[in-house]
Amino acid sequence: MTISVKIIESGEGETRAQVFFGNQPPFELYVRASTTLSKLGDCWASIVLPVAMKLHQDIYVDGALSAEFVLSLDAIQDELLKGHPDFAKVAICAKSITRDSWKSKRTNRSKALFYSGGLDSTYSALTQGPELELIAVHGFDIYVHDRRHWSLTLDLLRKFSAHQKMKLVVVETNVRSFSDIYTSWGQDYFGSALAAIGMSLAEKYHEVLVSSGVPEKYTKWGAFQSLFKAYSNPSIKFTDDGIEPRTFKAHVVSDLGYAEYVRVCWKNLESRLNCGSCPKCIRTRFEFESGGNGAFPPGLDTPFSNLGLVKQPLSKIDAVILREDSRWLDMNHTPAPRGFRVSMFAARTLGVLKELPRKYAPKFLKTIYKLSAKKN
Numbered sequence: 453m454t455i456s457v458k459i460i461e462s463g464e465g466e467t468r469a470q471v472f473f474g475n476q477p478p479f480e481l482y483v484r485a486s487t488t489l490s491k492l493g494d495c496w497a498s499i500v501l502p503v504a505m506k507l508h509q510d511i512y513v514d515g516a517l518s519a520e521f522v523l524s525l526d527a528i529q530d531e532l533l534k535g536h537p538d539f540a541k542v543a544i545c546a547k548s549i550t551r552d553s554w555k556s557k558r559t560n561r562s563k564a565l566f567y568s569g570g571l572d573s574t575y576s577a578l579t580q581g582p583e584l585e586l587i588a589v590h591g592f593d594i595y596v597h598d599r600r601h602w603s604l605t606l607d608l609l610r611k612f613s614a615h616q617k618m619k620l621v622v623v624e625t626n627v628r629s630f631s632d633i634y635t636s637w638g639q640d641y642f643g644s645a646l647a648a649i650g651m652s653l654a655e656k657y658h659e660v661l662v663s664s665g666v667p668e669k670y671t672k673w674g675a676f677q678s679l680f681k682a683y684s685n686p687s688i689k690f691t692d693d694g695i696e697p698r699t700f701k702a703h704v705v706s707d708l709g710y711a712e713y714v715r716v717c718w719k720n721l722e723s724r725l726n727c728g729s730c731p732k733c734i735r736t737r738f739e740f741e742s743g744g745n746g747a748f749p750p751g752l753d754t755p756f757s758n759l760g761l762v763k764q765p766l767s768k769i770d771a772v773i774l775r776e777d778s779r780w781l782d783m784n785h786t787p788a789p790r791g792f793r794v795s796m797f798a799a800r801t802l803g804v805l806k807e808l809p810r811k812y813a814p815k816f817l818k819t820i821y822k823l824s825a826k827k828n
C-alpha cells in the first residue's frame with residue numbers, strides 16, 4: 453500500500469495537507485506560523501516518512517518536492533534505519549520535482565534555533581549569539597489542544613526573547629494527531645518533525661540549530677546528530693548544538709542569571725511550568741542543585757531527594773543523561789554523593805523492569821496495552 457499526501461492550497465503563513473491511507477478518511481494536517489511558509493512538499497514528506505518506514509509503505513506526494521531534498525532521502529532513511537531496525541526503506545514519489553525556489557534569496561535568510569524554554573535550548577540561545585532567531589512550536593511537547601498551558605509557556609518564551617532582544621517565531625501544528633497513532637514521539641519521530649518544521653521555514657532561514665540532549669553514541673532515538681546532518685541539504689542546514697552535559701548547562705544558565713526562564717516538564721500541569729515530581733523535573737533539579745549557583749527554575753526549588761528519584765523509574769535516556777551529569781561532576785572534583793548514585797541505579801533498575809513487558813510481550817498484548825493507553 454502507498455501513503456498518499458495531498459498538499460492543499462493555503463495562505464502565506466499556513467501549509468496544509470491531507471494524508472490518505474487506502475480508503476480511510478484522510479488526516480487533515482496543518483502547520484501555521486507567524487511568517488511565510490514554504491509551499492514545497494519537503495515538510496510533508498518528512499512528517500510522513502518515519503510513519504511510512506515503520507508501516508513499510510511507500511509515499512506519494514501530490515505536490516512538488518525540491519530536488520535537494522529528494523537527493524538527501526537515501527541518507528535520511530539510512531540514518532533512521534540505524535536507530536530503528538524495525539523500519540524499512542520506502543520509495544518516495546512526487547507529482548513534480550523542482551529546484552528550490554528560495555536559492556536566489558539566500559543572502560537574505562538568517563539563522564534560527566528551536567526554542568522550547570528547556571535547559572538545552574535556553575543554553576544554546578544564551579551561548580550562540582544574539583543574532584539568532586527563536587522558533588517555538590506549539591503542538592510538539594505541548595499538545596495543540598492544550599491552549600491554557602501553551603499560553604502560560606508562551607508568556608515565558610516571550611519574556612526571554614524580549615529580554616534577549618531575539619525575534620520569536622511561533623509555529624502551530626497538529627501533526628501529532630497523526631504521528632502518535634503509529635510512532636513513539638520520543639523514540640521514533642521528533643527529529644523528523646523538527647526537520648519538517650525547519651524545511652517549512654526555509655524561505656526565512658538557511659540554518660536551523662537543534663539543541664542536543666543525548667550524545668548519539670549512547671542512543672539513536674527520535675533525534676540524533678547524524679540524522680540532522682542527513683536532513684541538511686544545499687537549501688537548509690540543520691546543526692546539532694550543545695553536546696555538553698546538562699549539569700554544565702545548568703551551571704552556565706544559572707551563572708548568567710536565567711534559571712527562572714527554564715521550563716522542562718513533560719506533564720504540562722495546569723498553571724505550573726514545572727511539576728517538580730516527574731523524572732525530567734527531578735533530574736533537572738539535581739542538575740541545578742549540583743551545577744548551579746543556588747538559583748532554580750520555577751517549581752524546582754525544593755531540595756533534591758534520593759527517595760524522589762527512586763520513586764520514578766528511569767528511562768534509558770534519563771539514565772544516560774544522569775550518567776553524563778555524574779561524569780561532569782567527577783571531572784570538576786565535586787562528585788555526586790554515593791546516595792545519589794545508589795538511587796540512580798535503583799531507579800534505572802525499576803525502569804528496566806517496567807520496560808520488560810513492553811519489549812517481550814506477545815504482539816496481541818502490546819496492541820491491547822496501546823489501546824488502553826489511548827483511552828487514558
Ligand SMILES: [Zn+2]
Pocket residue numbers: 716717718719726727728729730731732733
Ligand atoms: Zn515535571
